[in-house]
Amino acid sequence: MSPVNRKPYNAPDDGGHFGEFGGRFVAETLTHALDELTELYENLSTDEAFRQRFEHDLAHYVGRPTPLYEARRLTNEIGGARIFLKREDLNHTGAHKINNTVGQALLAERMGKRRVIAETGAGQHGVATATVAARFGFDCCVYMGEEDVKRQALNVYRMKLLGAEVVPVSSGSRTLKDAMNEAMRDWVTNVDDTHYIIGSVAGPHPYPALVRDFQAVIGRETKEQSLEQLGRLPDVLIACVGGGSNAMGLFFPFVDDDGVDLVGVEAAGLGIETGRHAAPLNAGRPGVLHGSRSYLMDDDDGQIQETHSISAGLDYPGVGPEHSYWKDIGRADYVAVTDEQAVDAFRLLNRTEGIMPALESSHAIAYAAVDALRRNNDEIIVVNLSGRGDKDIQTIADMDGIKF
Amino acid sequence: MSRIGSRLSTYKRTGKTALVSFVTAGDPSVATTVPALHALVRGGVDILELGVPFSDPEAEGPVIQKSSERALANGVNLVAVLDMVRDFRQTDTNTPVLMMGYFNSLLHLGPEHLVKNAVEAGVDGVIIVNLPPEEATDIQPVFAAAELDLVFLIAPTTTEARARSIVSVAGGFIYYVSLKGVTGAQHLKVETVRKEVLRVQSYTALPVMVGFGVKDPQDAQRIAAYADGVVVGSALVRTMEALQSSEGQIPGALEAQVRKLRDAMDESDQDQRE
Numbered sequence A: 001m002s003p004v005n006r007k008p009y010n011a012p013d014d015g016g017h018f019g020e021f022g023g024r025f026v027a028e029t030l031t032h033a034l035d036e037l038t039e040l041y042e043n044l045s046t047d048e049a050f051r052q053r054f055e056h057d058l059a060h061y062v063g064r065p066t067p068l069y070e071a072r073r074l075t076n077e078i079g080g081a082r083i084f085l086k087r088e089d090l091n092h093t094g095a096h097k098i099n100n101t102v103g104q105a106l107l108a109e110r111m112g113k114r115r116v117i118a119e120t121g122a123g124q125h126g127v128a129t130a131t132v133a134a135r136f137g138f139d140c141c142v143y144m145g146e147e148d149v150k151r152q153a154l155n156v157y158r159m160k161l162l163g164a165e166v167v168p169v170s171s172g173s174r175t176l177k178d179a180m181n182e183a184m185r186d187w188v189t190n191v192d193d194t195h196y197i198i199g200s201v202a203g204p205h206p207y208p209a210l211v212r213d214f215q216a217v218i219g220r221e222t223k224e225q226s227l228e229q230l231g232r233l234p235d236v237l238i239a240c241v242g243g244g245s246n247a248m249g250l251f252f253p254f255v256d257d258d259g260v261d262l263v264g265v266e267a268a269g270l271g272i273e274t275g276r277h278a279a280p281l282n283a284g285r286p287g288v289l290h291g292s293r294s295y296l297m298d299d300d301d302g303q304i305q306e307t308h309s310i311s312a313g314l315d316y317p318g319v320g321p322e323h324s325y326w327k328d329i330g331r332a333d334y335v336a337v338t339d340e341q342a343v344d345a346f347r348l349l350n351r352t353e354g355i356m357p358a359l360e361s362s363h364a365i366a367y368a369a370v371d372a373l374r375r376n377n378d379e380i381i382v383v384n385l386s387g388r389g390d391k392d393i394q395t396i397a398d399m400d401g402i403k404f
Numbered sequence B: 001m002s003r004i005g006s007r008l009s010t011y012k013r014t015g016k017t018a019l020v021s022f023v024t025a026g027d028p029s030v031a032t033t034v035p036a037l038h039a040l041v042r043g044g045v046d047i048l049e050l051g052v053p054f055s056d057p058e059a060e061g062p063v064i065q066k067s068s069e070r071a072l073a074n075g076v077n078l079v080a081v082l083d084m085v086r087d088f089r090q091t092d093t094n095t096p097v098l099m100m101g102y103f104n105s106l107l108h109l110g111p112e113h114l115v116k117n118a119v120e121a122g123v124d125g126v127i128i129v130n131l132p133p134e135e136a137t138d139i140q141p142v143f144a145a146a147e148l149d150l151v152f153l154i155a156p157t158t159t160e161a162r163a164r165s166i167v168s169v170a171g172g173f174i175y176y177v178s179l180k181g182v183t184g185a186q187h188l189k190v191e192t193v194r195k196e197v198l199r200v201q202s203y204t205a206l207p208v209m210v211g212f213g214v215k216d217p218q219d220a221q222r223i224a225a226y227a228d229g230v231v232v233g234s235a236l237v238r239t240m241e242a243l244q245s246s247e248g249q250i251p252g253a254l255e256a257q258v259r260k261l262r263d264a265m266d267e268s269d270q271d272q273r274e
Helices: A028-044 A048-063 A070-080 A097-111 A124-136 A148-153 A151-159 A176-189 A207-215 A216-231 A245-254 A320-327 A339-351 A359-373 A388-399 B003-014 B031-042 B062-073 B078-090 B111-121 B140-146 B158-168 B190-202 B217-224 B233-241 B249-274
Strands: A022-027 A068-069 A082-087 A117-122 A139-145 A165-169 A194-197 A236-240 A261-269 A287-288 A291-295 A335-338 A380-385 B019-023 B049-052 B096-100 B125-128 B148-155 B174-177 B208-211 B230-233
Touching: A022 A320, A028 A097, A028 A176, A028 B148, A048 A097, A068 A216, A070 A339, A070 A359, A082 A216, A082 B003, A097 A124, A097 A194, A097 A207, A097 A245, A117 A124, A117 A151, A117 A176, A117 A245, A117 A388, A124 A139, A139 A148, A139 A176, A148 A151, A148 A165, A151 A165, A151 A388, A165 A176, A176 A194, A194 B096, A207 A216, A207 A245, A207 A320, A207 A380, A216 A245, A216 A380, A236 A245, A236 A359, A245 A320, A245 A380, A261 A339, A261 A359, A291 A320, A335 A359, A339 A359, A339 A388, A359 A380, A388 B158, B003 B019, B019 B031, B019 B062, B019 B233, B019 B249, B031 B049, B031 B078, B031 B233, B049 B062, B049 B078, B078 B096, B078 B111, B111 B140, B140 B148, B140 B190, B148 B158, B158 B190, B174 B190, B190 B208, B190 B217, B217 B230, B217 B249, B230 B233, B230 B249, B233 B249
Parallel strands: A082 A380, A117 A139, A117 A194, A139 A165, A236 A261, A236 A380, A261 A335, B019 B049, B019 B230, B049 B096, B096 B125, B125 B148, B148 B174, B174 B208, B208 B230
Antiparallel strands: A022 A291, A068 A082, A287 A291
């Protein structure tokens, strides 16, 4: 794997560009709000009081640090390299998403905005947003595709219990991408009093960098824990990639460590060759969607295509622009794992470790199983276990023909 | 000078306010679009905007979203839109035509491809809703070399410093977004827009067109009192939507609808001259 040309790594540039990716492709009305957010964020990134407040909330509300856990029975079952799990599933609300929503809630508070909005697919980011909104006393509105509202009834109810309004989106394909369109329309209309909490390292500048920096706590802890527990850095980090926030959060603090391989795992769905997948880095091309230039899945006419993954959190036709950049400069590898492989990995981790991974994270486990076999047993793999799988029990039960 | 520039500079001299229409290409059917464009011109439209449908039109309200979905269901792509312009140009070589849409369905084959084919088809300008000037620096020279106008937008939230830099690179005219919101929104405040438009006019010679949320002759008339042009979109698309099962009536209905707008604006222009 070739090293990053420029060290220390300092992307993005002032306009939010990661090489030819990223930037700010939005309707003019939003530019001012994005400028304000960028300026505030740049000021706060060197603000010690803000950093302390964020870290306090991560420790006492989210429950960090999360363990770096050696999965010995899993390792034995597979053979090859030692597999460690970064346990983001143990965070409050059950996934890494809360790291970012806690940070962005603090930003909203600083801007004096008392209303937050979010898009959500499976509902994890929606729940994480509704959670911090409840804690800060913000009004909260979550946009969710009509299809996803049907598929994720439990999370919809959970958000309502948290005091959020859930708005079903009936335009386009009625899924995550359309929820994001609708959230942007809300933001354009209510930009004076509303902060848009984007849930991934996607969207217009400064979101990809801002969300990355809030999620980078995952990688910082992993680095410290590796040195403490192993006396060295891991050989490879593996994480699933939908928009790519858990992967970026784990990878980013290691970007200048050339000895650490980074592998992002996309959703191959029914198989890349079937076209029914959600793997833009593996099978897409660069284009513009939701405010930034990145790899995406579009047809010959530039229309965004519908995607498929068993995991709602990976079911998105785009990807964060920094991942596109890393693919092109060779800093990370991006592979893809099918629905079937992910489900097998879901079962395997349950059975060997007593841990139920989210179907998203199961993609990373599945690839780790493949990768471990190719490595020596003194090599170290860290997998980001980005979320817990309780939300996916219904999906698995349906496959097993079980009705509750 | 482009067809857009020469027409608008004439209007500037005579004090006429331009009427700009927006319809989505291929909505409700491919066959209706060219007759609809001719009808709009007959009714008094000065500049035509033709929407290129996109799967994810994030700045549009529900009316234009649905029209994009209908057009896409009809198989409309960039090639089809350019065919419509070519067809329109068979009998109308005077009326300026702009394409309006989003980056990915306009520029997926690159700026050279778009510009060459647009100019050949008889297009005069392009508005790319999600392309601010900062991201257009590579694209602009390609447009400039072909004398194809790349139109930019200014919004109520645009700061003065930024607006000044936008007008310095903009082609054709300035599209002033009259409200914080999506196309076709209900909360247009004509008087607050007035101050903003006058401010923009104070530092650019480019004509300023006001769009988003203009519904009826009253809105158009009041805006015509200060703007160089009025853009009407969702109101026309709604008319076409209502008549989609009797498409034959669409040209006549559009012509009548824009004539009312034109008459109201002419009254306003008349008042200003007196």
